Amino acid sequence: LILGLSIAGGSVFAQTLTLPQNLIPLNSAEGEILLIGSQARKDYLPLSIHFVTQKNQAYCGVASMVMVLNALGIPAPEAPEYSPFNMFTQDNFFNNEKTTNVVSADVVSKKGMTLDQLGGLMESKDVKVKVYHAADTNLSEFRQLIADNLKQPGNFVLVNYLRKAIGQETGGHISPIAAYNKQTDRFLILDVSRYKYPPVWVKAEELWQAIATVDSDGGKTRGFVLVSRD
Amino acid sequence: LILGLSIAGGSVFAQTLTLPQNLIPLNSAEGEILLIGSQARKDYLPLSIHFVTQKNQAYCGVASMVMVLNALGIPAPEAPEYSPFNMFTQDNFFNNEKTTNVVSADVVSKKGMTLDQLGGLMESKDVKVKVYHAADTNLSEFRQLIADNLKQPGNFVLVNYLRKAIGQETGGHISPIAAYNKQTDRFLILDVSRYKYPPVWVKAEELWQAIATVDSDGGKTRGFVLVSRD
Ligand SMILES: [Ca+2]
Ligand SMILES: [Ca+2]
Ligand SMILES: [Ca+2]
Ligand SMILES: [Ca+2]
Numbered sequence A, B: 001l002i003l004g005l006s007i008a009g010g011s012v013f014a015q016t017l018t019l020p021q022n023l024i025p026l027n028s029a030e031g032e033i034l035l036i037g038s039q040a041r042k043d044y045l046p047l048s049i050h051f052v053t054q055k056n057q058a059y060c061g062v063a064s065m066v067m068v069l070n071a072l073g074i075p076a077p078e079a080p081e082y083s084p085f086n087m088f089t090q091d092n093f094f095n096n097e098k099t100t101n102v103v104s105a106d107v108v109s110k111k112g113m114t115l116d117q118l119g120g121l122m123e124s125k126d127v128k129v130k131v132y133h134a135a136d137t138n139l140s141e142f143r144q145l146i147a148d149n150l151k152q153p154g155n156f157v158l159v160n161y162l163r164k165a166i167g168q169e170t171g172g173h174i175s176p177i178a179a180y181n182k183q184t185d186r187f188l189i190l191d192v193s194r195y196k197y198p199p200v201w202v203k204a205e206e207l208w209q210a211i212a213t214v215d216s217d218g219g220k221t222r223g224f225v226l227v228s229r230d
Helices: A028-038 A046-047 A060-072 A105-111 A115-123 A137-150 A206-213 B029-036 B043-050 B060-072 B107-113 B115-123 B141-151 B204-211
Strands: A006-007 A012-015 A127-133 A154-164 A173-183 A185-191 A199-201 A223-229 B006-008 B011-015 B127-135 B157-161 B170-181 B186-189 B200-203 B221-230
Touching: A012 B011, A028 A185, A028 A199, A046 A173, A060 A115, A060 A154, A060 A223, A115 A154, A115 A223, A137 A173, A137 A206, A137 A223, A154 A206, A154 B107, A173 B141, A173 B221, A185 A206, A199 A206, B029 B170, B029 B186, B029 B200, B043 B170, B060 B115, B060 B157, B060 B170, B060 B221, B107 B204, B115 B127, B115 B157, B115 B221, B141 B157, B141 B170, B141 B204, B141 B221, B157 B204, B170 B204, B186 B204, B200 B204
Parallel strands: none
Antiparallel strands: A006 A012, A127 A223, A154 A173, A154 A223, A173 A185, A185 A199, B006 B011, B127 B221, B157 B170, B157 B221, B170 B186, B186 B200
């Protein structure tokens, strides 16, 4: 791993890895312009006010689902540390049998999760879920489905991609998508490994290449999940 | 405590307390317009990408400082859960003597912190700190100093206020301020008790009334802290 000082668009991220030139950090002059100019950013504010860092290096999927569940505003379970308030957290996510029947916290902590497990875990929270493997769709449908979702409130997008394919270090990853900028054909990923990378604007075609990869766990292509209230 | 369903500007926050009419949630049509129309929002993106929920009900000050330290991008300590990456977290904040000499994690976990302790803890991280008690300033200087800061990158504002004075439940609280909207004379508070309230736009005069209150711990008025690189 190359730990470096990343200077992009005038912003300095002393903590995080150097971003490749193809990615535009949200926290830069250019990243801000793309956000303001986006016509498909209905999901940005609800997600950003619930932005969390994955609590361990295998919990990207759990952190991403917690953001979406809180952004959807559906009834949350108890969080003892916040009593009498309720909130979805990475600690209470697995606190029910319907969820652990899909896959346990222990297994996820060791191996992360596949796209199908992401869909199954999400569905265990009584939300409506549609799972798309890259092999069953194409770039044009991928772009259209996600851009449409990002124009609508009350539904959200999770993406499962191979970091290496967009120039990042290195393996499979999951995060929510928060906005689409049509002029530049870029999606905004709110990367939940905030210790590693800032949120980035990535070209739709590059993100497509990164989901059109095979996850050796399960042997199927990666992809994305659309989530809405049941 | 009245737990309710808050509907404001078309957004529903099923988890959080009902907001009084004087406060505008960021995550609403009106809140978004105030952000886009703000000429003093240089601190918004760096803070929002590091937005965290206080880890217990006394840690508002610690959560707020962690956001500012990560947003400043100064060298962070180890976070074992993210090795080999470094990041300020609410768990490693007190991992050095210079900090615990100001006040210990144990005391903060029980009693929270005063404005002077907030300043002292912040200073222990080798950043430049200026503490303003309400008794030593006035509404006009308060508005000017903070609005100016919010136009500049590389420095940040923490505010210590009495929730009751802005119509919230109920006691003393600390959070970062992320933006100022001049037309409406409102500040945006990124409230770190995300289980309780969304980020809100509050009138400068109301926030001033809420800092011009006496903290019974220490007997001095509340106020604000300006933080920049040393
Ligand atoms: Ca895997
Ligand atoms: Ca949507
Ligand atoms: Ca107190
Ligand atoms: Ca500033």
